[in-house]
Amino acid sequence: MKDFDAIIVGTGQAGPPLAGRLTAAGMSVAIIERKHVGGTCVNTGCMPTKALVASAYAAHLTRRASDYGIELEGVPTVDMPKVMARSHQVTLNARRNNRDWLQSMEKCSLIEGHARFESRHVIRVGEELLRAPRIFLNVGGRAAIPDFPGVDQVPYLTNSSIVLLERVPRHLVIVGGSYIGLEFAQMYRRFGAEVTVIEKGERLIGREDHEVSDAIREILEAEGIQVRIGAECIRLEPHPDGVAVGVDCSEGAPTIIGSDVLMATGRRPNTDDLGLDTAGVEVDDHGYIKVGDDLATTAEGIWALGDCNGKGAFTHTAYNDFEIVAANLLDGEDRRVSDRILGYALYIDPPLGRVGMTEAQALKAGKKVLVGRRPMSRVGRAIEKGETQGFMKIVADADTRQILGAAILGTGGDEAIHGVLDVMNAGATVDSLRWAVPIHPTVSELWPTVISQMSPP
Incomplete structure (x- = not known):
């Protein structure tokens, strides 16, 4: 002892x-x-x-x-x-x-x-x-591996094994349309793989607001990534060309043939x-x-x-x-x-920076809210970089003026979200951020403008 x-x-x-x-x-x-x-x-x-x-x-x-x-x-x-x-x-x-x-x-x-x-x-x-x-x-x-039919009969990758893969898959099928899966989807598409994302839910990253999910799907599909949602019955079986992944979706082929499968179905x-x-x-x-x-x-x-x-x-x-x-x-x-006020990011390109509640969560909690939005196509820094996908969004309590949450899907979003996170941690109201004087040209400089244009949803 x-x-x-x-x-x-x-x-x-x-x-x-x-x-x-x-x-x-x-x-x-x-x-x-x-x-x-x-x-x-x-x-x-x-x-x-x-x-x-x-x-x-x-x-x-x-x-x-x-x-x-x-x-x-x-x-x-x-x-x-x-x-x-x-x-x-x-x-x-x-x-x-x-x-x-x-x-x-x-x-x-x-x-x-x-x-x-x-x-x-x-x-x-x-x-x-x-x-x-x-x-x-x-x-x-x-990695959590669900007991899909046939999952024990096929080889599959997880986040632990794919980070050691020294080749580009011909066709990478990713089961799971959340944070880990989407990062690998865009990454391997840019490396040259054909990529298909399969998600059981009705949309990608279901914890986010619909407009965030929809915009992320548009970004990924614009790069040639196939997205299949509503895949309620996922099944796997060996195939001469790799792995056959069966899906029951409202549209698209019932079976996807991939050379490799990444299981990104949670932890x-x-x-x-x-x-x-x-x-x-x-x-x-x-x-x-x-x-x-x-x-x-x-x-x-x-x-x-x-x-x-x-x-x-x-x-x-x-x-x-x-x-x-x-x-x-x-x-x-x-x-x-x-x-603790929770913040996090999704590291696709452009990244999603998030803090606090979504608009949907705030409304579900019975809050009376004000919402401000601005497309990245109207953010000077994004225009100068030629990276104008996405938008900025902030949600505040209409009665207390406290910031409830914010999102930036756009260039530098993982960094620019900290301006909001810090104000929330300091317990300041949305008006404190409204009268800040941020540096130009940055993404963060638009927060006062977004706040000045807030309105009920």
Whole structure:
């Protein structure tokens, strides 16, 4: 038995910084990782995918070079092994940096292997038993694979395996029309693949407002991506040319033949093999660890951070989980998850930046709202860049003047959304942003104009 002041299971976005705070406070810490240091973001999520998105954008921009008065000789080609090597090197560098950081911490022990509870305060890793009064679970998640008929009879890709694919599929069929699936759809279309997206719902990214979903579909279809919605009965079977994917849609062929299939049908938490019941840690019907507003689990002395707690499936929410726990334990504060204003982005091109409620959500909640919109075709920065797809949108409470939410589907949208996010976090009204004086020429400079033109929906 080895005793520590704290044990952290998982080295995702919350684990290493928490180890840093705890060791700086004089505590001895064991941090356990069963595979690659860095978690989903570093290894199979944000970093490799955004590196691939950057290469895909370069390929797209090269094809558009003549639009900017630049003439290139010959036809641009995509060297997929080189593209993948660049992306993988980004991952390897980040993984190494995280490992070096952890190993440089005084009083921190990095232990490799699978962790499983022996009791509430004892964890087994191989032949070792580790004990601590404080245990933090940062175990992340993985691709969820539905039990479609035939799914066990065909090879398929997930977000983890496709980021290591050193070839361009002839025809990539993506099952799932949400955030992960759409990023890979546009990416591989720009690399040269034929791409079909299959979505069970009535529209893409169903949590967004209809106008956002419709605009994103138009952007993707304009690049030659086929979109099939309303696919209620999806089935798969082997085919001489790859995989046959059967769909029941209101229009289009009933079967799609793809060389490769990417399953982008959601995520599930890595909580089914930790022995949580032994420790008294409860999970919900989907396997997410139940936590309170302070991220404490149902077992005293155990907290859950990151994707495994169901409070946010993003790198930035996982990091904020760390900030909440560290502030409460070490700084005497009372930080809560419910105080968090959620923002996120969809990294197609142009990107979608989002914060707070959609218009539909606000109306469903019974709010009296004001809505402001502006097409990117009337944003100077977008016109100058020749990237005028999309629009800006903001939703405010008509009575309190508080900003309820905003969206930018357009160039720089993932960055420009922060002007709204910051004002919302400061608790200021929409009028505060209305009288800001932003820099020209930027996308953000149009927020005051959009706000001045708000009206009831």
